[in-house]
Amino acid sequence: MAGPWDGIDEVAAVAETGSFVGAARRLDVSVSHISRAVARCEDRLQVQLFARTTRSVRVTDTGRLLVEQFQRLIAEREEAFAMIEANGAPQGALRVTCSIALGERFVAPVLRSFAQKYPSLTVELDLSNRVVDLISEGYDLAIRTGALTDTRLLRRQICTRHVTICAAPAYLSRRGIPGSIADLDRHDCLVGSTRIWQFAVDGALQSYRPVPRWQCNSGMAIAEAAIAGMGVCHLPTFYLREALASGQLVQLLQLHHPPAEPVWAVYPQRRHLLPKVRRVVDLLATNLGDGL
Structure with missing residues (x-):
């Protein structure tokens, strides 16, 4: 009987390498194992994840959405293991969003230092004045100012803005x-x-x-x-x-003159214990604590 994780690693590997052979090499298993795992996953979900020809393997539109979720699940699983096995050293992918000016001047230098300190971590900083939905778009952290209304998110004040x-x-x-x-x-x-x-x-x-x-x-x-x-x-x-x-x-x-505005680190409730989130918020608070 297939478990809830059955096929997730295989599907992600096929999508990332572009072939069943490449996925087999990455996971050090046979091509037939990859093929069976993908087929079981498609059968269980009742969707087609890949469009296959004799020359190529292409992720379907539905498959692309699922692959993104699978990649996040895999990253979170590895991070959970890291909390125990590597004394909580940050690793995996850290996705952060912030307004353009605040990000360029203050957040980007801190994240650059953070990435240099932890070589097993990859960092994506999305600078946009759009209010990103952290949960649906898969972000770990946002830096925001002013009033916050999304009750699904936790927050910590890291500094003030005048x-x-x-x-x-x-x-x-x-x-x-x-x-x-x-x-x-x-x-x-x-x-x-x-x-x-x-x-x-x-x-x-x-x-x-x-x-x-x-x-x-x-x-x-x-x-x-x-x-x-x-x-x-x-x-x-x-x-x-x-x-x-x-x-x-x-x-x-x-x-x-109005009072200083709080600047918040905002993150989904389920992510606040991850080492990469906890430590980068600490670093932001330390570096930006004097106010902007």
Whole structure:
């Protein structure tokens, strides 16, 4: 009687090597063993995993979806063994998603260091401003800011992110300095991917929807527009730190600066005990703990 794991390794090996012969070599078994295992798996699932000809083996559309799941199952099984056999050393594949700017500036260097430390680990960092479904798309970890709503996920705060509102001295000399949030109605606003600006007023957050004079989903492009004197911007401080220090930009409405936002490491509940996830979150918290 076939067990629940029967055929999973064989199917994955055929898909990865492109042939039954290649799979047999990889797993050190006979070609007939591979053929029987794949046939049993297809029969049990009632689907065709491979389209076979005398010259090639091609994964079907249905097979491709199952192969991706099988590969994750195999990786998780090996990681579970590693927790016991190798003192929990991270190995296998680590898939992380993060927003582009945060990832390029802060997360990528940490993950690069992590990969160099653990040679049995492969790392995929997907930089996207899209909110990825970690579970359905097979990610181990996401780095996110602000409010979190997915109850299927665990989270750990790894640092904070500060936001600054500012403009160039040349712009302020032409248009004046806003003394209140309402004064922004009379200013040119430079708007990035965050369409609602948050301010602190009497201990609470107040939202303001700017009318864009210049709009772009790149924080760096917005910062450059502000330095060029095009208007007022409201951005994470890491985009602005050098320009503020050099005097190219001037902070505004300092009494209404919002509190720092938490930056979270977010991961599916079933993955938080894996060494690769636990240790990379620790490393991110250590390296980013001073805030962004």
